[in-house]
Amino acid sequence: MIEIGKEYSLSITDVALPSAFGVARAGEMVVFVPGLVPGDKARIRIARLDKRFGYGEAVELEERSAFREKPVCAHFGECGGCDLQQLAYEKQLEIKQNHLLQALKRIGGIHLEEVDISDIVPSVDRFFYRNKVEFSFGEDAGGQTILGLNEPVSPLHPYTGAIMPVRECCLFSPAAAKMLPHVREFVERSGLKAHNPTSGKGSLKRLVMREAKQSGEILINIVSESGIAGQLAGLAQTLKEAMPQLASVYTTTGNRTTLLWGRPYLEETVCDLVLRIYPLSFFQPNPRTAEELYKTIIPEAGISRNEHVAGLYCGSGAIELCLARRVKEVRGIDSSKDSIACAKENAAANGLENCSFFRDRAERAGVHCPPDRRDVVIIDPPRSGITKEALRAIVEMRPRKLIYISCNPSTFARDLRSLAQEYEPKHIIPFDFFPHTGHFEVLSLLERP
Known part of the structure; x- marks a missing residue:
């Protein structure tokens, strides 16, 4: 009989998709374990039980899978951007x-x-393949505005919406590592605050980056709760000087976009066509x-x-x-x-x-x-x-x-x-x-x- 809170030595046989949780069996019970991959054997503490399956937390990795690899990204596991960097690509x-x-x-x-x-x-491409990434603004414990990626969703604890300040994103582009310090410095200087949906205070919500993969051109769109175009003009100038590949800087409130600097669109080449991509284009x-x-x-x-x-x-x-x-x-x-x-x-x-x-x-x-x-x-x-x-x-x-x-x-x-x-x-x-x-x-x- 499997019990919540008890630990069991279990082997991972598969990965459930799209959650990317490792799959183990404890008797007749299927147990999903975040972070583990096929071939791992681990000491697992049962955290939740439903009628047909349960969720467990890896307490100790007893045997390391031959399919395990060192994640390329230093932030792997901290943010919700990806789930399987520790698993060999052929196995994925x-x-x-x-x-x-x-x-x-x-x-x-x-x-x-x-x-x-x-x-x-x-x-x-196995890394830097995405042409779009969305960073979120939030507050740290001291009330300071931070910029990063959302925490991963886990069955082991409630989702809080916490923001993980990251230095890079290995799925998107090296351009993110160049951009993030400049935006953080500007936000700290300007005193702009992240939007708090509970109190209604603050303006900054998200920063969306797009990259045309053929040319390397970048479009940046700052999404806010209220119109702050005037306050962001200085940021547009800073980014223009720091990033030669920057093509456009926008701000968006609701469905209304405002071009702060540059060309209205990116140009991406696909099938010998040059396609224009706008801030809200799919x-x-x-x-x-x-x-x-x-x-x-x-x-x-x-x-x-x-x-x-x-x-x-x-x-x-x-x-x-x-x-x-x-x-x-x-x-x-x-x-x-x-x-x-x-x-x-x-x-x-x-x-x-x-x-x-x-x-x-x-x-x-x-x-x-x-x-x-x-x-x-x-x-x-x-x-x-x-x-x-x-x-x-x-x-x-x-x-x-x-x-x-x-x-x-x-x-x-x-x-x-x-x-x-x-x-x-x-x-x-x-x-x-x-x-x-x-x-x-x-x-x-x-x-x-």
């Missing part, structure tokens, strides 16, 4: 592949032997690996130059724009006003005249795609997957093929089950967009039976 890929297979089998009801499932495609966070996925779509789906493509949940239209020169016409649908505006601007800037973008919900995609304009439908929904209404709309559109891109294997598998009467998965290719985390992307081709 193996665990993600297995997680996908289990989701397809258990949730999707897929007969794995009947579907061509490729090995996961590694990230082009763009895949690992653009170099995303480009590999985009290049796979045409040969995978067998799309010809005479066919029409519709993109649902198109965001800023990166996928649709990358396909435009290889097909007759593309149409994109997304509910975000900013994303659709960005997609239209990028189409014009790249001289793509066969692109149309519509601000609407995916559930109404058929309104914008006449029956003769829906040979192939590309679906790239949020983590929650496709709504039931959108699934019905897709089936009613009756495209020849579907390309489903997902960032959540569980909802992806659920949606495949819902589509099973109308479309069968033919090929599934996972891509590791997010090394050292419990997340990855999946590309799939579906056809009518």
Whole structure:
């Protein structure tokens, strides 16, 4: 009988995703343990018990896994940015592949032997791959304003929202290490305070950095509770002098952005297109690996130059724009006003005249795609997957093929089950967009039976 507070010597056999907790068994009870990896054996104190599983805390590492590696980042474990830096990258890929297979089998009801499932495609870069990071402002115990990353979520203690002052982020860019000291010094000098949602005092909420991976250009956006553009002018000047690659400095309050200095957008090169990225634009966070996925779509789906493509949940239209020169016409649908505006601007800037973008919900995609304009439908929904209404709309559109891109294997598998009467998965290719985390992307081709 497993009891809370008691310690047990347990072996870790797997990692649960997306939490990235180590998995052990104590009798019939599954125990999740943060920080441990397959092959570890540890003394574990049981902290919580539910009906079918429990959570434990590693008290002592008794046997070190052969898959353990020294984390590259000095802050690993202190912030919530990543979970698996201590695990060999090849093992991370193996665990993600297995997680996908289990989701397809258990949730999707897929007969794995009947579907061509490729090995996961590694990230082009294992570190410094992200094009965006969000730092948060907070207060230390002495009431001083601090800037860093949020504490990791853990089942072992309540989440407090504490901010960990970091010097770098190995998932984002070396540019963060150059920027952070200047912002901290300016904040201390200016007397600006972090926003406290309980008291309503203070203004500073977040600092968002974006980097164009091809050029190294940087966009900085300071998010505040109230308009403080005038007070931030000095910071813009300081950052401009300290960072030659800086292209833009913004401040944002609510949905209103104000350009303090520089060009209004970053320019990122993807699939030989130069795409503009604004402070509120959605763009895949690992653009170099995303480009590999985009290049796979045409040969995978067998799309010809005479066919029409519709993109649902198109965001800023990166996928649709990358396909435009290889097909007759593309149409994109997304509910975000900013994303659709960005997609239209990028189409014009790249001289793509066969692109149309519509601000609407995916559930109404058929309104914008006449029956003769829906040979192939590309679906790239949020983590929650496709709504039931959108699934019905897709089936009613009756495209020849579907390309489903997902960032959540569980909802992806659920949606495949819902589509099973109308479309069968033919090929599934996972891509590791997010090394050292419990997340990855999946590309799939579906056809009518």
